[in-house]
Each structure stands twice: as structure tokens, then as C-alpha cells.
Amino acid sequence: MTPTAAHARDNDPASGSASTAQPEVSVDGVALTIGQNTILRRIDLALPPGHIQALLGPSGCGKTTLLRIVAGLLTPSEGKVRIGGATVADASSGAFVPPERRGLGMVFQDYALWPHLSIGGNVAFPLEMRGVGGAERKTRVAKALALVGLSGFEARSPASLSGGQQQRVAIARAIVAEPRIVLFDEPLSNLDKELRDQLSTELAALVRDLGLTALYVTHDQGEAFAMADSVAIMRGGQIVQNAPPEELVDAPADPETAEFLNLGPVFTAVERDGAWRLTDADLALEPPSAFAGQSGANSRKARVLLARRALSLTAPGTGDCDGTVNHSLFRGDHHLVTVALDRPAQAAAAQPVATHPVDVLVVSERRIRTGERVGVRVLPDRLRWFADA
Numbered sequence: 375m376t377p378t379a380a381h382a383r384d385n386d387p388a389s390g391s392a393s394t395a396q397p398e399v400s401v402d403g404v405a406l407t408i409g410q411n412t413i414l415r416r417i418d419l420a421l422p423p424g425h426i427q428a429l430l431g432p433s434g435c436g437k438t439t440l441l442r443i444v445a446g447l448l449t450p451s452e453g454k455v456r457i458g459g460a461t462v463a464d465a466s467s468g469a470f471v472p473p474e475r476r477g478l479g480m481v482f483q484d485y486a487l488w489p490h491l492s493i494g495g496n497v498a499f500p501l502e503m504r505g506v507g508g509a510e511r512k513t514r515v516a517k518a519l520a521l522v523g524l525s526g527f528e529a530r531s532p533a534s535l536s537g538g539q540q541q542r543v544a545i546a547r548a549i550v551a552e553p554r555i556v557l558f559d560e561p562l563s564n565l566d567k568e569l570r571d572q573l574s575t576e577l578a579a580l581v582r583d584l585g586l587t588a589l590y591v592t593h594d595q596g597e598a599f600a601m602a603d604s605v606a607i608m609r610g611g612q613i614v615q616n617a618p619p620e621e622l623v624d625a626p627a628d629p630e631t632a633e634f635l636n637l638g639p640v641f642t643a644v645e646r647d648g649a650w651r652l653t654d655a656d657l658a659l660e661p662p663s664a665f666a667g668q669s670g671a672n673s674r675k676a677r678v679l680l681a682r683r684a685l686s687l688t689a690p691g692t693g694d695c696d697g698t699v700n701h702s703l704f705r706g707d708h709h710l711v712t713v714a715l716d717r718p719a720q721a722a723a724a725q726p727v728a729t730h731p732v733d734v735l736v737v738s739e740r741r742i743r744t745g746e747r748v749g750v751r752v753l754p755d756r757l758r759w760f761a762d763a
């Protein structure tokens with residue numbers, strides 16, 4: 375895709391009152407219950423103009439449902455959705471603006487191209503719906519196809535295109551009417567990894583170049599982190615954390631989020647005689663003072679994320695803990711080494727076979743053979759502590 379200049383804005387009735395001070399999209403206290411099922415609980419989101427917001431979470435967490443509520447394909451049981459400052463859904467008043475009047479473009483996982491229409495016909499469809507005349511339609515279709523790298527494809531049929539090309543057509547169709555906002559529902563998940571990486575980079579550049587505000591549903595962390603300004607982590611119908619990717623990596627909100635983001639293992643630590651140690655490894659740790667201050671008199675347990683970025687390898691006896699290499703995986707430009715940390719001396723004596731081995735992942739530049747003894751050094755300010763619930 376070859377982004378050029380920013381699009382002019384449509385005069386859409388749903389977004390005509392927009393001002394740059396307002397969020398382009400806001401979701402306030404949205405909940406959805408269907409029968410006995412609570413699918414979404416009190417969702418709040420505010421997308422400033424030009425913001426790319428990803429919704430990331432495991433299957434069934436409610437990402438698509440939230441997107442469909444913003445799109446107007448579902449109505450919320452509670453709460454309000456505003457687009458460009460105008461209310462488009464409000465459960466308390468019953469206000470509802472239908473999808474075609476929300477000024478949105480949409481891209482779905484399955485491309486959703488009409489097989490009986492040519493590529494040109496598919497891309498022109500939103501313009502036809504708006505009564506745009508033939509000559510202008512042709513120009514705008516050509517421009518949209520050029521933006522996605524498919525100039526001259528107007529007469530082709532969808533069936534003659536590869537999956538990646540079909541998705542480019544769907545993207546052209548979503549932007550041809552120059553919407554302010556585009557909603558993406560797992561747009562790349564039907565494509566193979568190489569194409570996904572390429573298209574996600576191109577798509578992010580296109581969205582930014584056009585100044586679009588985007589809501590982007592995915593279960594692929596790499597895609598969300600590469601594309602989005604902020605990533606909302608969803609679990610069980612709720613947003614558990616919404617932050618820029620760097621902040622999610624630095625400070626995941628809870629152990630489940632740390633594990634979902636595959637940042638490293640989370641272990642239990644206990645405080646005894648003023649010193650904190652892992653329960654199952656011979657490793658003393660220093661918690662941040664703010665965290666130590668938060669623990670009450672009875673709270674002597676915590677959980678701690680031993681993120682890969684907090685650990686490095688050193689010679690045995692020269693780090694914070696020694697361990698034995700379980701295995702080493704070559705990852706193209708580094709080795710990912712799994713180290714079983716040594717158990718505390720008294721636990722090892724009482725119970726020679728570790729019931730809870732503390733396996734940590736450490737990045738290494740050299741291959742290390744299984745069974746080799748190593749030291750592990752910890753960078754205390756890269757640890758993430760969680761008060762035990």
C-alpha cells in the first residue's frame with residue numbers, strides 16, 4: 375500500500391459536530407447481557423482523533439462484541455457510545471444511529487467481498503450507497519485501489535485474487551468513502567504469517583497517513599503491538615488494562631496479563647525477617663520501596679514477574695542465583711535459555727525433588743548446552759511486583 379495525502383473528511387451526520395478536543399469515539403459504561411450471559415461489563419474507552427486502539431484478548435473475551443456495538447451491529451444493554459461527539463447509542467434513552475449513518479469503514483476477517491461484483495464494483499459500493507455520481511466514483515475507486523497497491527484491478531473478479539489481495543480490496547472499500555473511523559475485526563488472521571507482518575506494517579502506515587481513527591480487534595499480540603497506539607487487554611468481558619505497548623511490557627496490571635503477554639513466569643515471594651525471597655528458589659529479591667510500603671502487617675506474600683528483560687546470564691557463583699540449563703532454543707538472533715533455579719538450601723535438604731521448579735527464561739548470545747551450570751543476574755528495577763490478593 376502506498377499512502378499519499380490525508381483524505382478530506384465526509385460531512386457525516388453522525389460526526390458533524392466533532393471538534394478536535396473531543397474523542398472521535400467514546401464508549402462509556404457499556405455492558406451487554408444476552409439472556410443469562412453477561413458478555414461485556416462496564417467498558418470505557420476514549421479514542422482521540424487519529425488514534426489506533428487495539429482490542430487484544432483470548433477467544434471469547436468480548437472483543438468482536440465491543441466492536442460490533444461501536445459499529446451499530448449490536449445495541450448495548452447499558453451505557454453510551456459517541457462518535458465525533460454525537461451519541462450513536464444510549465441504552466438509557468434508547469437512542470440509536472444505524473451503522474450506515476455512523477460514518478465508519480469496516481474490515482472483517484473473511485474479507486466479505488461480493489463474489490458477483492468486480493473489484494471496482496465492490497470498492498464503489500459505499501459510494502453508490504451515498505449517491506456519488508459515476509465519474510467521481512471512478513476516480514475515487516481508482517484512488518482507493520492505488521492506496522492499497524492494486525491500481526488497475528477494477529475489472530478483476532474477487533475469485534481471481536489471492537487472500538492478501540482480497541483483503542487489500544476490503545481495505546480499499548473501507549476507506550473509499552473517506553470515513554473518519556475504521557473498524558477492523560481480525561483483518562489479517564486468515565493470512566499466513568509473512569503476509570500478515572507485511573500487511574500490518576502497510577496498514578498501520580495507511581491508517582496514520584489518512585489520519586484515521588481505528589479500532590482494531592486481534593488476538594495476535596505482535597500485530598497489536600506493531601500497529602496500535604494503545605492496546606486494551608480484555609478478559610472475561612472487561613478491559614483489564616489499556617496502555618501503550620511499551621507500558622504494558624513495563625508494567626502489566628496483574629499476573630494474568632503478564633502471563634498472557636508472555637513476558638515471563640510469575641512466582642510467589644515471601645518476606646521473612648525483612649528479606650524477600652522466592653518460595654521455591656534460592657533467590658533474594660529487593661522489592662521497590664513503594665511496594666514494600668503497601669504491604670500490610672499480615673501481608674507477607676507477593677507475586678513477582680521474572681521477565682526476560684530483567685534477567686541475564688553470568689558465571690556460576692557471580693549472579694543472584696545459580697541454576698541448571700534445561701534447554702536452549704535458537705531464535706534466529708539469540709538463544710532463549712530455560713534455567714531451573716536452585717532451590718533454597720533447607721527446602722532442597724528436606725525435599726530433594728523440586729515440586730515447584732522455578733524455570734526462568736533468559737536471553738543468551740551463545741548456545742548453552744543442557745545441564746550446564748550458570749549464574750542468573752536480576753535487574754531489580756525491571757522486576758514487576760504484584761501484591762498478593
Ligand SMILES: Nc1ncnc2c1ncn2[C@@H]1O[C@H](COP(=O)(O)OP(=O)(O)OP(=O)(O)O)[C@@H](O)[C@H]1O
Nearest residue numbers: 408411413431432433434435436437438439440593
Ligand atoms: N448473540 C450471542 N448470544 C449469546 N452469546 C454470545 C452472542 N454473541 C457472542 N456471545 C458470546 O460472547 C462472548 C464473547 O464473544 P466475542 O465474539 O465478542 O469474543 P471474541 O473475543 O471476539 O472472540 P474471538 O476472538 O473468538 O472472535 C463469547 O463467549 C460468545 O460465545
